[in-house]
Amino acid sequence: xxxxxxxxxxxxxxxxxxxxxxxxxxxxxxxxxxxxxxxxxxxxxxxxxxxxxxxxxxxxxxxxxxxxxxxxxxxxxxxxxxxxxxxxxxxxxxxxxxxxxxxxxxxxxxxxxxxxxxxxxxxxxxxxxxxxxxxxxxxxxxxxxxxxxxxxxxxxxxxxxxxxxxxxxxxxxxxxxxxxxxxxxxxxxxxxxxxxxxxxxxxxxxxxxxxxxxxxxxxxxxxxxxxxxxxxxxxxxxxxxxxxxxxxxxxxxxxxxxxxxxxxxxxxxxxxxxxxxxxxxxxxxxxxxxxxxxxxxxxxxxxxxxxxxxxxxxxxxxxxxxxxxxxxxxxxxx
Numbered sequence: 001x002x003x004x005x006x007x008x009x010x011x012x013x014x015x016x017x018x019x020x021x022x023x024x025x026x027x028x029x030x031x032x033x034x035x036x037x038x039x040x041x042x043x044x045x046x047x048x049x050x051x052x053x054x055x056x057x058x059x060x061x062x063x064x065x066x067x068x069x070x071x072x073x074x075x076x077x078x079x080x081x082x083x084x085x086x087x088x089x090x091x092x093x094x095x096x097x098x099x100x101x102x103x104x105x106x107x108x109x110x111x112x113x114x115x116x117x118x119x120x121x122x123x124x125x126x127x128x129x130x131x132x133x134x135x136x137x138x139x140x141x142x143x144x145x146x147x148x149x150x151x152x153x154x155x156x157x158x159x160x161x162x163x164x165x166x167x168x169x170x171x172x173x174x175x176x177x178x179x180x181x182x183x184x185x186x187x188x189x190x191x192x193x194x195x196x197x198x199x200x201x202x203x204x205x206x207x208x209x210x211x212x213x214x215x216x217x218x219x220x221x222x223x224x225x226x227x228x229x230x231x232x233x234x235x236x237x238x239x240x241x242x243x244x245x246x247x248x249x250x251x252x253x254x255x256x257x258x259x260x261x262x263x264x265x266x267x268x269x270x271x272x273x274x275x276x277x278x279x280x281x282x283x284x285x286x287x288x289x290x291x292x293x294x295x296x297x298x299x300x301x302x303x304x305x306x307x308x309x310x311x312x313x314x315x316x317x318x319x320x321x322x323x324x325x326x327x328x329x330x331x332x333x334x
Contacts, residue, residue, distance in 0.1 A: 003027050004168060007074040009089055010107075011038055011063065012279070013051035013141035015080030018106060018169075020145055022078075023061040025171050031063040032070035039063045051279075055145045071096045076104070076168060078135070082280040083109025083190075086118055090125040102131030102161040104154070108189035109282045110289040119182045131161030134182050135169065136189040137240035138248035140255070144174065151175040153240045155185040177240065184232025188223060188242035192249045193283040194290055195219035196257035197264070197307045199250040201317040204265020215303060216250050221333075222301040226290070229297040257283045264310060265317050287311050302327060 004027050008019040011033025023029040033039050038050050042063035046056055064070050071077065071093060081089050086107050097103070103126060111121050122132050133156030144150050152169070154176055156162040166176040179185070198219065202211045220243060227237050236242060249255045253262075260281050263273035274281055287308040294301045306320035315323070 004076050004164075005072070005074045006030075006076045006078060006168060007032060007070045007072070008078045008080060009067075009070065009093065010080035010085075011035065011042065011048065011051075012080070012082075013048070013145075014106060014139075015078075016042065016048045016052055016057070017141040017145040018078060018080055018135075019061055019063075020057045021171070021174055022168055023058045024147075025168065027168060029061055030070045030072070030074075031061060032065070032067055033063065034065060036065055039065050052142060052145050055142070057145075067092060068096050071098060071101075073098055075101050076164065077101055078165075079103065079105040079107060081107060083107055083118070083282060084112050084280070084285065087111055087121050087125065090122060094126055097126070097130070102133070102158070102164065104133040104135055104156075104161075104165045106135040108136060108186075108193065109286050110190055110293075112285050112289070115289040115292045117183060117186050119186060131158040132156055132182075133158070133162050133165045134185055134189075135165065135176075136185050136245065138244040140248070140252060142254060147173050149173050149175075151177065151240055151244070153177045153179055153185060155179045155182045155236070155241070157182065179236065179239075181233045181236040183230055184227050184236030185241040187227050187230065187232055188237050188245055190282070190286050191223050191226070191290055191304070192219075192242070192246040193257040194287045194304050194307050195222075195246060196249040196255055197261040197283045197287070197311070198303050198320075200255075200258040200261020200263075201265035201310070201320070202261075203258075204262040205317060205321070207321070212250070216246060219250075219303050220246060222303055225299055226294055226297070226301065229299055230293070256281045260284075270311060270313065283307070284311055 006029045009032045019031040137152030139150050154166045162178050166178050169176040199212050199215045290304050291308050309315045
């Protein structure tokens, strides 16, 4: 495998973890971020004290607040910013992108407001001829930064570029699989955050393991039905991008979206819960976009709808539970 120069844009927990992973694999890696104090700590002390405190980062990893310097002569750009910052980040990198450099992202969600898939935003912003890929799957940043075993999937239409991204990520403790279903992969990565709020709320209300598992399973059903409507492939959501990420996010307390649900289920306000979590909680915006997409295709998604209404403050988690339990009995699969 040829060593590459990789620019990772976004110095939060996930961006830092992926940059550290790539640097440990021997690639010339630079991490870009806006917060000067965080970037200085990564570059000089080899630690991200804000997002990954106490976890040592590899000495070769460099960091900068200068986007032009980060992109430099990079032949691979990996965008790892929250979904609300994705469009602006792509507009900023577009004129600075080195000729021939492909762009991948490990961002999960939709473009806020428009509800567009991120690959649609990237294609429009960067123009034709730029190789694109999405990196997604069950992966907590802290565990990746610690070198614990992880598996993800890289999906895109340019098979050579997808393989290039997978090769950069793949290593002794990190498996990167490949595929070409960007739409299905992005739906899974976004929608699992919404469903994690539901399972977290159920656990916050101490409804038991049966309820948690029922929500995960019926949530997967909602993902599969919406995926079919948008033209994604079922096997994508039965793999790492769907079922894998769904189970992790719904059951692991490192998940910000699950922690939001736990807090809401215990009676905490949305504002207080988000403040305590201290990082972007993607489900707050994604729930609206999922339901807009469902309504566009004439689909009923009762769990996702209940989460949206709870996040809007229209109903309480207890109201949502009663609404779900009161639904009429029906076949498991239409």
